[in-house]
Amino acid sequence: MKTEDSIRSLKGIGEKTEKLFNKLGVSTLGQLLHYYPRDYDSYGEPVLIRNMKINQKQSISAVLTKNPESKRLQAKTITTVILTDGGNRLALTWFNMPFLRNTLKKGGRYIFRGTIREKRGVIQMDQPEIFTDSVYEDVRGRLMPIYARTGGLSNKTISKTVRALLDEKLLETEYLPEDIRIRFQLSEINYSIEQIHFPDSLKSMEAARRRLVFDEFFFFLMMIARMKESKDSRKSNWKLNEVWTTEKVIENLPYQLTNAQLRVWNEIECDLKGHVRMSRLIQGDVGSGKTILAFLAMIMAASNGFQSALMVPTEVLARQHYESLVSLLESNGLSEYSPVLLTGSNTAKEKRRIYAQIAADETKMIIGTHALIQEKAEYPNLALVITDEQHRFGVSQREALSVKGELPHVMVMSATPIPRTLAIMLYGDLDISVLDELPAKRLPVKNCVVDTGYRRAAYQLMRQEVSRGHQVYIICPMVEESEGLDAANVTDYTKQMQQEFGADIVVEMLHGQMKPKIKDAIMQRFASGEIQILVSTTVVEVGVNVPNATVMLVENSERFGLAGLHQLRGRVGRGRYQSFCIFMHGDTNPETARRLEILNKSNDGFYIAEEDLKLRGPGDLFGIRQSGLMDFKLADIFQDASVLKEANQAVIDILAADEDLSLPEHRELITAIDRYSDRKLKEITI
Numbered sequence: 100m101k102t103e104d105s106i107r108s109l110k111g112i113g114e115k116t117e118k119l120f121n122k123l124g125v126s127t128l129g130q131l132l133h134y135y136p137r138d139y140d141s142y143g144e145p146v147l148i149r150n151m152k153i154n155q156k157q158s159i160s161a162v163l164t165k166n167p168e169s170k171r172l173q174a175k176t177i178t179t180v181i182l183t184d185g186g187n188r189l190a191l192t193w194f195n196m197p198f199l200r201n202t203l204k205k206g207g208r209y210i211f212r213g214t215i216r217e218k219r220g221v222i223q224m225d226q227p228e229i230f231t232d233s234v235y236e237d238v239r240g241r242l243m244p245i246y247a248r249t250g251g252l253s254n255k256t257i258s259k260t261v262r263a264l265l266d267e268k269l270l271e272t273e274y275l276p277e278d279i280r281i282r283f284q285l286s287e288i289n290y291s292i293e294q295i296h297f298p299d300s301l302k303s304m305e306a307a308r309r310r311l312v313f314d315e316f317f318f319f320l321m322m323i324a325r326m327k328e329s330k331d332s333r334k335s336n337w338k339l340n341e342v343w344t345t346e347k348v349i350e351n352l353p354y355q356l357t358n359a360q361l362r363v364w365n366e367i368e369c370d371l372k373g374h375v376r377m378s379r380l381i382q383g384d385v386g387s388g389k390t391i392l393a394f395l396a397m398i399m400a401a402s403n404g405f406q407s408a409l410m411v412p413t414e415v416l417a418r419q420h421y422e423s424l425v426s427l428l429e430s431n432g433l434s435e436y437s438p439v440l441l442t443g444s445n446t447a448k449e450k451r452r453i454y455a456q457i458a459a460d461e462t463k464m465i466i467g468t469h470a471l472i473q474e475k476a477e478y479p480n481l482a483l484v485i486t487d488e489q490h491r492f493g494v495s496q497r498e499a500l501s502v503k504g505e506l507p508h509v510m511v512m513s514a515t516p517i518p519r520t521l522a523i524m525l526y527g528d529l530d531i532s533v534l535d536e537l538p539a540k541r542l543p544v545k546n547c548v549v550d551t552g553y554r555r556a557a558y559q560l561m562r563q564e565v566s567r568g569h570q571v572y573i574i575c576p577m578v579e580e581s582e583g584l585d586a587a588n589v590t591d592y593t594k595q596m597q598q599e600f601g602a603d604i605v606v607e608m609l610h611g612q613m614k615p616k617i618k619d620a621i622m623q624r625f626a627s628g629e630i631q632i633l634v635s636t637t638v639v640e641v642g643v644n645v646p647n648a649t650v651m652l653v654e655n656s657e658r659f660g661l662a663g664l665h666q667l668r669g670r671v672g673r674g675r676y677q678s679f680c681i682f683m684h685g686d687t688n689p690e691t692a693r694r695l696e697i698l699n700k701s702n703d704g705f706y707i708a709e710e711d712l713k714l715r716g717p718g719d720l721f722g723i724r725q726s727g728l729m730d731f732k733l734a735d736i737f738q739d740a741s742v743l744k745e746a747n748q749a750v751i752d753i754l755a756a757d758e759d760l761s762l763p764e765h766r767e768l769i770t771a772i773d774r775y776s777d778r779k780l781k782e783i784t785i
């Protein structure tokens with residue numbers, strides 16, 4: 100038997116059972132070995148009735164003093180046995196199992212196991228499992244696996260099949276080098292597989308789990324590390340030596356760059372000047388000033404005679420960046436770089452003209468939405484691509500653009516602070532720069548978490564801020580997943596607000612269903628101060644910059660994740676005025692208020708992201724789960740953070756000693772890694 104063989108090669112697995120296993124993603128023997136239990140049942144010592152704990156699964160050993168009784172109730176047959184010990188009674192009931200009357204005999208000793216419940220003063224056990232003493236002996240004191248199941252395939256069948264396979268002694272070849280196993284105290288692979296399914300003890304299960312969790316992280320990190328091109332192969336074809344234009348632009352800025360901005364700019368500049376192509380992630384909290392770094396890099400490309408492209412996720416953001424760039428260039432006498440804006444609002448004719456302009460190298464700077472920049476444009480002279488990731492895993496996206504033209508420098512901007520552990524996983528193929536400082540003279544946003552009873556007071560605060568010439572965002576979440584309802588909700592709310600604030604205050608709305616042109620127009624009017632209150636869905640979450648806005652009210656804030664709320668809040672507090680963020684919730688669950696309190700306590704995105712990761716896991720947080728990329732079977736990025744660190748260290752050390760894994764002691768390892776990467780990359784759907 101081989102691990103690649105179909106599970107049909109096991110005795111007793113016919114076509115029907117095979118199909119059911121396939122539903123669980125198990126087709127081969129190897130996959131079955133790695134189909135780990137999701138939990139365990141422990142078979143403890145049988146207890147006396149008086150010592151039984153309600154709502155716990157327990158066993159009782161008893162001699163039957165009476166035969167079971169069956170009666171029909173509606174369409175069901177109910178079979179009952181009453182057990183007594185020392186004056187305590189326990190009722191056992193089974194549904195639709197009348198044959199038990201012939202199985203369980205008066206005078207026989209059995210062990211019954213099930214969850215103890217109390218109903219109307221009677222303690223009872225529904226549907227208990229039944230053992231004879233000798234059968235129970237086999238499981239006594241053990242942890243028995245509980246597998247994720249599918250209809251028609253019972254836990255019993257799955258465990259029996261796994262047991263049968265393990266008894267065949269089908270062995271995996273140990274692929275982890277011995278020194279790594281010894282250094283990180285990892286148990287051997289076959290022992291770990293056996294013990295994760297049928298542990299001898301809790302301790303051996305934990306050791307097995309640690310090894311298998313290590314493997315999950317290790318392979319993932321190895322795959323990412325091997326995707327990262329070696330510095331030697333990342334030769335840059337672009338010589339960017341001219342730096343004084345950007346120096347002048349920096350001098351002319353109306354503010355001083357923060358130390359963090361200066362440090363990161365220095366890293367970017369070194370990349371651009373060097374012989375190695377840049378492949379860098381710029382991470383920073385909301386409002387930390389990432390945009391100016393992107394513009395400086397684009398200006399540096401242009402002043403050296405090269406093109407650059409900035410891709411962003413929304414049209415609103417593309418236009419906003421375009422306008423800021425145009426005005427930055429104008430104020431520095433650099434309009435000759437003639438930037439272009441490429442979005443879904445361009446007519447076919449305009450697009451053709453812009454593409455022609457790009458192809459003829461008449462424009463040095465292209466700003467647009469991802470899809471459009473990636474479309475059929477030809478970039479004869481593209482030295483730099485900047486993508487604004489917006490918490491999405493984008494290897495394939497980055498690759499798609501990098502292949503256009505002569506492999507440009509790549510800079511990735513992430514607006515979501517990502518905890519260090521997760522950053523290793525997501526962006527292991529990039530160098531990372533962190534903007535860990537907000538521009539000075541910013542007043543921290545004042546937060547409050549309130550229930551709907553505070554609404555009047557919130558409106559009062561808005562009125563007051565508007566009278567001072569400032570502006571307000573009101574965020575309405577989706578009522579349901581349906582986009583249609585989303586729009587209706589915002590529309591109704593806007594009408595209410597128009598009535599509430601009267602004709603002197605302009606209230607408008609913004610949502611994802613609007614035509615891009617209309618959305619742009621609304622955003623323009625808000626940015627120019629013509630609209631005072633903007634009622635919006637989360638379309639403003641992404642990077643919108645209106646420093647004059649000082650109040651944000653988030654309705655139904657319990658429906659958002661913390662990281663999302665932090666992004667939203669980042670839309671205020673971007674100028675020099677005191678800003679306020681009101682998280683309103685219509686929920687009486689104390690858990691909600693406690694979760695939102697985390698935002699109240701801190702304005703630090705990295706801290707909030709850590710907390711959110713703890714609460715919700717990485718999938719929900721960054722929309723990664725859908726990509727299948729972080730679907731670990733056992734590993735949990737947060738709980739197993741220490742194993743993650745060790746796996747990361749192991750990857751670094753192994754590659755430092757043997758970059759292409761060609762040493763004989765790594766032969767098994769490279770085979771296992773290749774197998775893993777093939778499978779994983781096939782699974783990814785982005």
Ligand SMILES: Nc1ncnc2c1ncn2[C@@H]1O[C@H](COP(=O)(O)OP(=O)(O)OP(=O)(O)O)[C@@H](O)[C@H]1O
Pocket residue numbers: 354355356357360383384385386387388389390391514538539641642643644646669670673
């Ligand atoms: N060093 C600085 N001093 C003062 N203001 C700055 C500084 N750097 C940037 N700004 C201003 O801060 C505001 C926010 O900057 P920017 O839009 O680049 O933030 P960001 O990092 O992209 O944040 P987000 O992810 O929230 O969009 C802008 O109005 C920008 O002009």
